[in-house]
Amino acid sequence: MNIHEYQAKNILQSFGIKTPKGRVIFQADEAERAVWGLESDVVAVKAQIHAGGRGKAGGIRLATSIDEAKKHASDILGSTLVTLQTGAEGKQVHSILLEEGCQVQQEYYLGIVIDRESSDIVLIASAEGGTEIEKTAEHDPDRIITEHISLLTGLTDFQARRMAYGLKFPQQLITEVIDVMKNLYRCFIEKDCSIAEINPLAITTEGELIALDAKLSFDSNALYRQPDVLALRDKREEDEKEIEASEHGLSYISLTGSIGCLVNGAGLAMATMDIIKHYGGSPANFLDVGGGASEDKVCAAFQLIVTDPQVKGVFVNIFGGIMKCDVIARGIVRAVKEVGLCLPLVVRLEGTNVEEGKKILDASGLDITSVSSLDEGAETVVNLTGGINNEHLG
């Protein structure tokens, strides 16, 4: 789960990391009052969206007067920002962070992530902070310093010290930057982060160490024990169908094609998308009903798919292990009875309780095309939805 910059900064502050003084506004007319509370000559006006690359897309601007700040705020609020990370459709801006500007002497990058390869936590830093950090990582990997951290010891003093010296931090700030690293690590662990990033961590011309931008992402599997974090979720940043899916505990991602897919297991769900493409069709979604789904969940999943206007046909591909085919069948039958169905429906059932599942579908009297393999299912649903023809015409 992602949160906004201002929320991330609030969390970092609570862990003792210094961030610029700022105010969040949700309406353009709040800008004037917000600026009154700030003491700097320059104010940064920053669009709050869950995507990077804001600066280059015009989502971060500087103002030297109240009028200018008001103008920037009203320009940005409500506008749609298209950045390198938002995709072509962009993201609408619903809130703005107004922040005290400062003169920067040097910018650093500081981040903590989980390293899958070594199965540990890694602290990453560079003296080349700011927006070019990805380029540095690619072209100049020697300028990136890493420390692998054991959960048993946590980030040790000597590791943080080694990193501070490696970054050539000024001697008078060594203790302070070590504190920042250790506090960021503490935040990562205590809040179940998947990413905790300060970029840039700046030294100002006054010699102050301050986090100018921050990004925190959280492990969605740990949100059950992080109610404070969960409360920061901004649903406007997420796809409507994906929110509905997550409320039913389904793993769902909207795609742009015309064939709705209901599958169990992420690997098989992706393979189902792949084979639909192979036969010339295009999937409308990724949907993994997960293991041990109830009839209600299956019913919700099916309704989610058929109420999507771009869907022209549905492929249910189930290989039951922990998921039982009879539960799938009952869920589908109920969903069709509740919402009706005028689209081609291709069903492939295999695995746990497959005979019971097939009996339920047969007895329902629904117009279902039953298939006995992945291949046959994909080819059939593509033919029934005219996917190949569309591709040729289009």
Next chain:
Amino acid sequence: MSIWVNGDTRVMVQGITGRSAGFHTRAMVDYGTKIVAGVTPGREGATVEGVPVFNTVAKAVASTGATASVIYVPAPFAADAIMEAVEAELELVCCITEHIPVLDMLRVKEYLANKNTRLIGPNCPGIITPAECKIGIMPGYIHQKGNVGIVSRSGTLTYEAVYQLTRLGVGQSTAVGIGGDPISGTDFIDVLDAFNDDPETEIVVLIGEIGGTSEERACQWIKQNMQKPVVGFISGITAPPGKRMGHAGAIVSDGKGTAEEKLKAMHESGVYVAEIPSQIGETVLRLLK
């Protein structure tokens, strides 16, 4: 032979009194697996499907001589359940539970270091040696005893591959689902290494997916060490980047872990690649002929 589990493996079920665990305990017993004990704190003295329940893993081991465990404990308690099984020095622990927080798994990983227990999973279907021992949630009837070893990050894709083989009359030595999480106990290389040394395994099927670099590392290992043909498949070729496709592991970010890179690594290391999922079985069959 086969790897890691066979007809002599004595299995305990942690979280046996849960609904799903009860159902799958029945299925494992029906398959012929020696299920000797169950563990649920506070339920000692009960039986589930005729299997005695204990309060602790240590007592279950002492009373029944269990050598392996399968875990169905809910996610918030699963990491603790794994460590309890490791502490009891079981040879094999198979964790079915999905959605375990990643920091919990990192703690488990550190706990596992220098111990002799093999952890498979979490978020996996388990391990099966057909006609001998089924540990996990896979449907038993799709398997057939034979000489093809299977290793996969995806549960349902493992079933898909197994069933294609069985329908073509090709049996399996052992099928292992290593799970789709970013941090897991057993990786591709551990399984490939075991299949390499198993005289009953003639061909190995490796099923990967987008995200992470474990397939690339496995291919590197295959190039240097594997003495048996490997058939490979990667799912998620058409998945959009930056989206989490269900498995916490299946996310492509910063251009790393793409299907293209993994397929390239497979081709370069001499893996026979099935381009679409429905061709996994036939690709194996061609090699056998």
